[in-house]
Amino acid sequence: DIVLTQSPATLSLSPGERATLSCRASQSVGSFLAWYQQKPGQAPRLLIDDASNRATGIPARFSGSGSGTDFTFTISSLEPEDSAVYYCQQRMNWPLTFGGGTKVEIK
């Protein structure tokens, strides 16, 4: 199975700051990586697919980059509503796997 390791586990930043999240795969997933946002009590929401393509309706402050085994997700300027857990997910191989998540807290 492809293991996705996300870091840091928690990120605490102020509004307007830049958030940088990492997702590292145990083997190459090409560009077959997605990012999701999940707020408490809600279903996940797709933000990014194919490592860098924003999903429909996703604000431009959210971006993704990387390929192979190292990926980065960036929120360029944090808004209070960005407080959530962010997950990466690969679809290169079965079984589909998710990272353990990064919790973004807004100070």
Next chain:
Amino acid sequence: EVQLVESGGGLVQPGGSLRLSCTASGFTLTSYAMNWVRQAPGRGLEWVSTISGSGVSTYYSDSVRGRFTISRDNSRNTLYLQMNSLRAEDTAVYYCARRTNYYDSSGTARWGAFDIWGQGTMVTVST
């Protein structure tokens, strides 16, 4: 509006069975690969199962293979997850989710990320 609504969760004893349903609206189920993803309390997301648009192909995680069965009723635009021999570690919120479709640069049809999610249904396996 494109929407998925799950139902069928509840409390069940270890070894028992439960069938989850997921009804789609705003799109036709046969056009997409459909999936179940679960989340144990306080934990991360875990993919459980996928069924192709035609229903011919199914995929399962090792943790549920042989115990869970994914299926669909296209006439009802509904996805199912039959869960047998339930264990305490199956306790989770179960989400149904749709995967996107696209063609890559070589013209090969591919499934993308999970773009539409239901609100989830809670399954608790306990005495």
